[in-house]
Amino acid sequence: MSRLESPASTPPRVTTRSSGARTRAIALAVMGATASLGACATPSTLAVSPSGVPAFSEDMLSPGFWIRRAPSPDAVLLDADQVAAKRLRAFEPDGGLMDLKRLPATLTRAQVAGWVGEAQRTPIPATIDEQGRPVTEAMLDELRQNAAAGHIPEASAARYGLSVRRTHLRSLPSDRRFFASEDLRDYESLQAGILFPGEPVVIAHQSADQQWLFVVTTQGPAWVKRGDIAEGTADAVFSYVAKAPGRVVTGDQVRTVFTPEAPEVSELELDMGVALPLANVAPGEPVNGASSYASWPVLLPVRGQDGTLAFMSALLRRTADSAPGYLPLTRANILRQAFKFLGERYGWGHQFNARDCSGLTSEVYRAMGLVLPPNSGMQGKSAALNHRLFTAQDSHAERVRALEHAQVGDLVVVPGHVLMIIGHLDGEPYVIQDVPYAVFKDPATQQLRKTKLNQVSVTPLLPLYADDTTLYVDAMTSLVHVTQP
Structure with a gap:
C-alpha cells in the first residue's frame, strides 16, 4: 500500500507510486x-x-x-455507531488501511522483502541532494545497502511496537534529503508519511547500521527511526490502541505540558484527531512534578533504555484544544x-x-x-x-x-x-x-x-x-x- 502520491503542483511531472496518475497543475x-x-x-x-x-x-x-x-x-x-462501523470498514479489503492484527505471527523472507521493495517506490525523483549536488546511483545504492534486504531471515517472528512521538516514515533508512529539482524543494523524495504518538506498528526488519526499523503501519510499510518506536507484546500494543479515547485533540496541534521530570512525555506534539486514554490519577495528584487539577492526565507510551514499551502519565492543559471524545x-x-x-x-x-x-x-x-x-x-x-x-x-x-x-x-x-x-x-x-x-x-x-x-x-x-x-x-x-x- 502506498502512502503518498504525486503532488498537485506544476511541471515537471513525476511518476506516482501506485496509481500511475500523473501530476496535474491546479x-x-x-x-x-x-x-x-x-x-x-x-x-x-x-x-x-x-x-x-x-x-x-x-x-x-x-x-x-x-x-x-x-x-x-x-x-x-x-451517529457514534455509524462512525464506528465506517472506521472498521476502513481496515477491510479495499478500505485503504491495514489491519495489523491480521498479519501473520511469522513473517517470511519473501513477504518482508516485498514490503521493503514496495517502500522504496517514491513518486519524487531523487535528482539533487540538499546541497544541490546531483544524486548518483552510487549514493542511492549506499542507502539501499543499509536496507539490508539480503539479510532478511527465511522466517522471523512478528514484533510489535508503538510510536512514542511524531515521527517521519521514510522510503529508505536515511535522513538524507533528495529533491526532483532546485525549485521543487517542498517535495522530498524519501518522505513517506508520518506516525503520531501511540500508533501501532509491526516490526519486520532492521537496517544494517541498526539505527532504523522497518515497520508495517496501518498505512503500509516504511522505515522509521529506532528510537521513536517502543517494542512490546502484541497484547500490550493493541490493548493500548483499543482503549477508549479520554481526550481527542481538536486543535491543529497541541503539546503536552513541559516537564523536566519526565522528558519522554514533555511537550509532545499531538496533531488533530490523536486520541489518548486518560491516566488513572487521583484528583489533585501530582503528575511529573505538577498538580493535575488544571490539566487532563493522559496515558502515553514511552521507550525504555532497552527499547521496551512502558506507559507514563502526562498532562494536557484544560485550555488546550481537545474534547472528551470524538466530536459529533x-x-x-x-x-x-x-x-x-x-x-x-x-x-x-x-x-x-x-x-x-x-x-x-x-x-x-x-x-x-x-x-x-x-x-x-x-x-x-x-x-x-x-x-x-x-x-x-x-x-x-x-x-x-x-x-x-x-x-x-x-x-x-x-x-x-x-x-x-x-x-x-x-x-x-x-x-x-x-x-x-x-x-x-x-x-x-x-x-x-x-x-x-x-x-x-x-x-x-x-x-x-x-x-x-x-x-x-x-x-x-x-x-x-x-x-x-
Missing part, C-alpha cells in the same frame, strides 16, 4: 466582470484579490461565513475543524510540522472518529466511503451537476490531489485545500496567472483547469460523500 479560472468585494458578492462579481486568488473576498476566510450558509449545520450526519459529525464541526488549518504551510508527507492535501482531509475527519486512507487516490476509491466515480464516459454537464449537489465535507479527487467542499455561492462550489499553487486565467488579460499559495487555502472550484486545456471538473475522478452511511 489551475483556477475565474469568469465575469470585476467588482468591489463584499459579504453579498457572488463568484461572477468578485475580482482577483490583491493576494492573487480569484473570485475571493476576505470574509470567506471565516468558518462562520460558511456555517451560516450550510443547511442544518448542527444536524448529526452520522456535523457540517459545522467539519468547517470549524478544517479552518483551524487555514494558512498552514503545505507539508508534503507531513513535513515542516504540517500536512499535505490528504493529511488535511484525513485529520479533519479523524477528530470526529472517522479514519481515511493516507493518500488522495485511496480516499477517492476506498470501499469504506461512498463515492461517485467518474470516467471519460461522463460528460462535462453530468460532472457539473454532481458538483452543484455536493455537500459540505464532500471530497473532490483528481489525480494527485484532494479538496474539500465548504459550500456554494451563487450555485458555484468553493473548497478548502492544501495546495502549492493557484494557476488561473486572469479575467483582465485572459492569460494564465500563477499564484504561489503553498498553504491551506480557500478557493473557488469552478471553473478549474487540470492543465492548460482540461477543465478541473473534467479531470475529477471521484466525488466522495464521506458523511453518508
